[in-house]
Amino acid sequence: MENDDSIRCGACHRKLAEGQYLRLSIKCPRCGTINxxxxxxxxxxRHRASNPRRTSDEDLPHSPA
Structure with missing residues (x-):
């Protein structure tokens, strides 16, 4: 069963390590690629914009007559 934290070579897909990382540089022993x-x-x-509830029709814009 593969762990989600497995680290594989980008070229040959060999499993290089297992764990968590912030930044990592690792050389693949099979193909020599530096990953x-x-x-x-x-x-x-994202914060939603406030949406004040209108209590009356006075707050609505009036269309010119």
Whole structure:
């Protein structure tokens, strides 16, 4: 069973390591490729704009007559 934290070579897909990382440079012993890996940043939550509730029709824009 493959672990989600397995680190594989980008060229030959050999499993190089297992774990978590922020930044990592590792050379593949099979093909010699130097793999540079960097953790992705999570997308920030977006705050929703406030939406005040209107209590009367006076707040609505009037169309010209």
């Amino acid at each position: 540079h890996l960097r953790a992705t940043r999570p997308t920030p939550e």
